[in-house]
Amino acid sequence: MDTRCINFGAGPSALPPSVLEEACKGLINFEGTGMGIAEISHRSKEFVALLARLEANIRTQLQVPQTHAILFMQGGGTGQFSSIVMNMLARHRLLQPHLADHERAMDYVVTGAWSKKAAAEAQRLGGGVVHIAADARPYSKDSKSFDNIPTHDSYSFSPDPALIFYCENETIDGVQFAYDGASPASFPFHLLKKDALLPLVADYSSSFMSRPIPRLADHAIIYAGAQKNIGPAGLTIAIVRQDCIVDVDAAAKLGAAPVPITMAYKTVFDGASLYNTPPVIPIYMAGLVLQRMAEQGGLKHYEEVNKRKAAKLYAVIGKGEAKGVLLAKVRPDAGSWMNVVFDALGEGAEARFVEGATARNMKSIKGHRSVGGIRISLYNAVTEEQTDELVAYMEEFIASAEPATIKV
């Protein structure tokens, strides 16, 4: 284990070493069955129990009410871009069969690359009309980038949409809705219709299980790929309110688009997430991660640690800004706890920053190719001690750097 680096990657990303060690045992011989976890039937009592424990652990820690099912799927967030549209349009069709496609609004709140992609997929699939309920770009410092969460007065929701989508944390842009509901950068729940059946859909891919989910029970669907905070890539978790688990075939008879069987929430729900062979290793490892979380004090503990980690990192970026050496890419109230993005200012500074980090065994810190700069991901498996090491390095970097001539 001492040959491992400090991994600030955005995903697939760091996992707890103790989980990896346990997983190695399970790969060879799972719970004394004489078979590895990848070799056991997904219908065996051992695997079914494992899946039930994972579900219970998520339900307890996130306080998911019984109104909502927890489904285990494949295809990642990108797969859900399609699933949410097809299932929610089917639901809308069943509720209001008389409407024409152009009367079925799909409200998208666009605050970064992923919500933009989600809206594009809804547009591609058709069967309704995409309405951009808010767009952060006009409010950015250059009028075209994603560096903020728009204030509440900039939203316009449709009266009765098939779905309302937002991406709680934008992994690429480092933008996250403020956790404090009183912040102008929080999600504007108060602007939505008071409705127990609100079609509110949230992409939590890169913040799932990093802190409690505000107003969870008001959501129709919350989904996440596993490969950030809770496990290896290949597993997708969808928390779906029961009224959104609809008979897509009945909706198709009324004119809705046919839904591939693995993407219909009803198939997954009816089959207890075992309709078809599930991704057994990712499920197993997510189970180990969730179990470890429970042992360490649950989500509350991670919330506190994650808050401190982010605060320390933003504080040192602030110091760098004061000296003209670093520049945060995102407006302070919209800065993500999970993905912290900034620039090192001046000729060759970014390369120097990366080089110094690499020399200290810190890896995967380059920003996404579409935005550049530095991106530090502080997922659950990144410890506070590792964050402190980074902060110490950044203090050094700032102290030794010549202030750049900033042209902003």
Place this chain on the structure above:
Amino acid sequence: MDTRCINFGAGPSALPPSVLEEACKGLINFEGTGMGIAEISHRSKEFVALLARLEANIRTQLQVPQTHAILFMQGGGTGQFSSIVMNMLARHRLLQPHLADHERAMDYVVTGAWSKKAAAEAQRLGGGVVHIAADARPYSKDSKSFDNIPTHDSYSFSPDPALIFYCENETIDGVQFAYDGASPASFPFHLLKKDALLPLVADYSSSFMSRPIPRLADHAIIYAGAQKNIGPAGLTIAIVRQDCIVDVDAAAKLGAAPVPITMAYKTVFDGASLYNTPPVIPIYMAGLVLQRMAEQGGLKHYEEVNKRKAAKLYAVIGKGEAKGVLLAKVRPDAGSWMNVVFDALGEGAEARFVEGATARNMKSIKGHRSVGGIRISLYNAVTEEQTDELVAYMEEFIASAEPATIKV
């Protein structure tokens, strides 16, 4: 490793112990990167190289021509039930935009539970008409079960179908097309139109990489879930001829159903199977399995071993039949090399058979719940020695058993 059982499970199923041991190292620290394989970016040069090696290994061993792409997807065989329909109907629409939906035939050869399910999904999705080109059930011993491959004169193909589907090996029923092209139980390639663009689709889920694929180049699509011969569940491999990688959005403009973006072969192909985050551990482990196969002499070696394993097992079943103790469920010329299904005859015989096997550390031998009896899966990771141990046990079982009063 000596605590492991002999695993005859139908999938997820046995993997080579040496692969599991290597995977444990890779989970902790992959190729000296300081990160485990689950923690490394799928866009890193290390992962991209790994994926390229896996593809090359499949291409070389199966002799996949350059006319065909090899795609890595999620969702298993069940996901492909939808993908093949949507992509091939889109292709048909682009080729022949003027046809009505009811003029787009989809030919299904139904020889077992999986091909039946595949046809049902095509029916569900619509956009064309399912035509059952052949059905094995009327030719079975009870006129309703899947115990045979129908003879060539029982097929009727449509003149210009959007797709022609067959499932090469039926995991549940233990039925497989004969490997010898001269057998009446072989797939009737000679009945198909001579056409370089034949829309022939084969589900190879449970026989992929167990032996060469007859007439591979004549197929439009060949797909397989990884969880039988080559790796853990969560990875799907699709070999797709270039003309079947079509612009599904252009087809949708002509009236084809919209295709979810992760299910469109074009998205996967254009993104080199990295459009969205792939299932990294299953890909990694499949890579290890394929590498090991290459080292052991490649597919030719496995073909020979698999042929011997199956022959030995069918021979001992034959002995049991002669004594009235066992009964093969499948007609001899249609018996699968991979999944061998039979009954132990007489009151309590099946339970006794399972108990004796369990006492010898042999596991996962019960038949699928829908068909009962015994099922022995002889995937690549089941060694000839393990098969010999089973055969020896069966010899003992037969020798010691009282012949049952068979009522057939």
